[in-house]
Amino acid sequence: MTTSPPTRHAATRPSGSHDRYGTDVLAGDWRAPARGRATEVPAELGMVVEEVTADWVGEIVAVERDLRTLTLEDRRGKRRTFPLGPGFLLEGRPVILLPPRGRPAPAAPTRTASGSVAVPGARARVARASRIFVEGRHDAELVEKVWGDDLRIEGVVVEHLGGVDDLAAELAAFEPGPDRRVGVLVDHLVPGSKESRIAEEVRRSPLGAHVLVVGHPFIDIWQAVRPDRLGLTAWPDVPRGEDWKRGTCRRLGWPHADQADLARAWQHILSRVSSWHDLDPALLGRVEELIDFVTGT
Numbered sequence: 001m002t003t004s005p006p007t008r009h010a011a012t013r014p015s016g017s018h019d020r021y022g023t024d025v026l027a028g029d030w031r032a033p034a035r036g037r038a039t040e041v042p043a044e045l046g047m048v049v050e051e052v053t054a055d056w057v058g059e060i061v062a063v064e065r066d067l068r069t070l071t072l073e074d075r076r077g078k079r080r081t082f083p084l085g086p087g088f089l090l091e092g093r094p095v096i097l098l099p100p101r102g103r104p105a106p107a108a109p110t111r112t113a114s115g116s117v118a119v120p121g122a123r124a125r126v127a128r129a130s131r132i133f134v135e136g137r138h139d140a141e142l143v144e145k146v147w148g149d150d151l152r153i154e155g156v157v158v159e160h161l162g163g164v165d166d167l168a169a170e171l172a173a174f175e176p177g178p179d180r181r182v183g184v185l186v187d188h189l190v191p192g193s194k195e196s197r198i199a200e201e202v203r204r205s206p207l208g209a210h211v212l213v214v215g216h217p218f219i220d221i222w223q224a225v226r227p228d229r230l231g232l233t234a235w236p237d238v239p240r241g242e243d244w245k246r247g248t249c250r251r252l253g254w255p256h257a258d259q260a261d262l263a264r265a266w267q268h269i270l271s272r273v274s275s276w277h278d279l280d281p282a283l284l285g286r287v288e289e290l291i292d293f294v295t296g297t
Helices: 137-154 167-174 194-204 244-252 259-271 281-295
Strands: 039-042 048-051 056-064 069-073 079-083 085-090 093-098 131-134 157-160 182-186 211-215
Touching: 056 079, 131 137, 131 167, 131 281, 137 157, 137 259, 137 281, 167 182, 167 194, 182 194, 182 281, 194 211, 211 281, 244 259
Parallel strands: 039 093, 131 157, 131 182, 182 211
Antiparallel strands: 048 056, 048 085, 056 069, 069 079, 085 093
């Protein structure tokens, strides 16, 4: 007769005895952080959080959606800027801070950003042969944001050159004429500058009768945005020879490691522009002058 192997039963511990092995370490979520898992929370002004890597506790006094940063002010009134995302504690719990929730869209404006009377539903005019040239992408985006509605009604296209050094060659390739005018907006057009010499050469060339070169005094188009719109009293002074955009971001405490950081900085600046009121008058008249020139008005 065969016998069954003995059945292994859990050892019976006397009542009140100590379990030297403790509880089952695999029971529950043994990988969960002691404070719990981080949850996503919109960063709202007035919220008090701790940035764990810097051990900095403060109230959120500013959130820059475009830069993806927030500014904390501690109890002594000192401020530091940190990137949005993980690495914060809110009421002792880990959180991932996100940009604030969006606001409802405003009602349709009665005027364009440039101050002209808005024409709801107006179709863009077929593009004219004439053009407006600007130095860079940021210039083009700023002109589009403020004068875009006007330019579409007038049928004027804005193109960016990637710099003014090759302006003469660009104009020769475009072949300006009486019905094919070109207006050019140039940065830092001040006496003695490289830009002023290039503008004078164009004016004296055979193409000069059909080309108008105007400019503003700013080193970069960023400076055409009024600094108070960004909470500044003035744009930072950047020494000659230092890259102006990176130097500006560095002095303002903004990320500036690469081109992506500079692009985010510009989008942050551009987000503070809603109309001509947000721009320096030194730029306003020059753009209006170019529009009048290429439309023949």
